[in-house]
Amino acid sequence: MNAVPLKPLLAVLKGERCKHPPRWMMRQAGRYLPEYRALRAEKGGFLELVYDSPAAAEITLQPLRRFGTGPEGLQAAILFSDILIVPYAMGQKLWFEAGEGPRLAPTLHESSLDALTSDFSRYEAIYETVRLVKAQLAPETTFLGFAGSPWTIATYMVAGQGSKDQGAARRMAYAEPERFAAIIDAIVAATVPYLIGQIDAGVDAVQLFDSWAGSLSPQQFAQWVIAPNRAIVEQVRAARQGVPIIGFPKGAGAKLVDYARETGVDALGLDETIDPAWADSALPQALPVQGNLDPLVLIAGGKALDAAIDAILAAFPTRPHIFNLGHGITPETPIAHVEQMLKRLGQAG
Structure with a gap:
């Protein structure tokens, strides 16, 4: 019996190289789409959408319906959810302030882990979203789940919100390393079953988002980014062999080399x-990479967008490559520019 061919994007994650790199966009299910804005206006706030599994499944599928999944479309769906579901399940209160972003309480620079009562049933709605999406995906489309990496999650848990320099978490990591290590360890322990649950519900691969990795010194990066991500990779891989894990330490710069070699992603x-x-x-050599179009050049469009796409494609002549943005697509991105990008990628090669 002939083996069933792998989905194109999943094949790249497993080390194959495609003539036309498969593609998806970080935050592709979200605010730049009018159909998303209409559904959000109907359903209410962001967290309400995440916990309405049919609505979250619909949002996950919206970009695939708009742009297609063929040679000039998208080759992956990314689960519509939020990285702060993990601290929410760990016992912090989570809400979103209009125009300001997420809030968590109690903050861990004022309180302790012992004050939190975990409720991992808060993962169940996310798993149901995965099951609903999986039932509707085209066979050739890869389904990606995700979680936030421990350092980034810790910055929110300590401060109760995002910040420009992650100062509260960085100060705690220096001044109270044992206390901070306990927070990191607790996040690892909550993240591993969350990712395994997503895999069991139907995702094909998972991504670890470390949005604030760039704020750390090399020593702190090794301690708070590389080590906990390695622990997650090892535990998820041991439990669910063969499921690819993508690491995304934003802002890591030259530290990417150590991250790639030491985390095992x-x-x-x-x-x-x-x-x-x-x-x-x-x-x-041969490590698959993903990226790295500037989201702002996608807003600019035109010749600048074409040139940026061509430069990225030319940089990886033999390496397995998934075309993506360097971070999430922004709400003001014109739909026509996404279509221009996908058309250019379809013509490349």
Whole structure:
């Protein structure tokens, strides 16, 4: 009996190279789409959408319906959810302030882990979203789940919100390393079953988002980014062999090399500040990479967008490559520019 061919994007995550790199966009299910804005207006706030599994499944599928899943479309669905579901399940209160972003309470710079009562049933609605999406996906489309990496999650748990320099978490990590290590360990312990649950519900691969990895010194990066991500990779891999894990330490710069070698991730996401030619020469040979179009050039469109796409494609002549943005698509991105990008990628090769 002939083996069933792998989905194109999943095949790249497993080390194959495609003539036309498969593609998806970080935050592709979201605010730049009018159909998303209409559904949000109908359903209410962001967290209400995440916990309405049929609505979250619909949002996950919206970009695939709009742009298609063929050669000039998208080759992956990314679960519509939020990285802060993990601290919410760990016992912090979670809400979203209009125009200001997420809030968590009690903050861990004022309280302790012992004050939290975990409720991992808060994962169940996310798993139901995965099951609903999986039932509707085209066979060739890869389904990606995700979680936030421990350092980034800890910055929110300590401060109760995002910040420009992650100062509260960084100060705690320096001044109270044992207390901070306990927070990181607790996040690892809550993240591993969350990812396994997503896999069991139907995702094909998972991504670890470390949005604030760039704020750390090399020593702190090794301690709070590399080590906990390695622990997650090892535990998920031991439990569910063969499921690819993508690491995305935004802002890591040259520290990407150590991250790639020491975490054991199957593929590495590159943010828009990384020179793709440098990445191709510096990273472990044959490691699949993902990225790294600047979301702002996608807003600009035109010749600048075409040139940026061509430069990224040319930088990886032999390496397995998934085309993506260097970070999430922004709400003001014109739909026509996404269509221009997908058309250009379909013509490449």
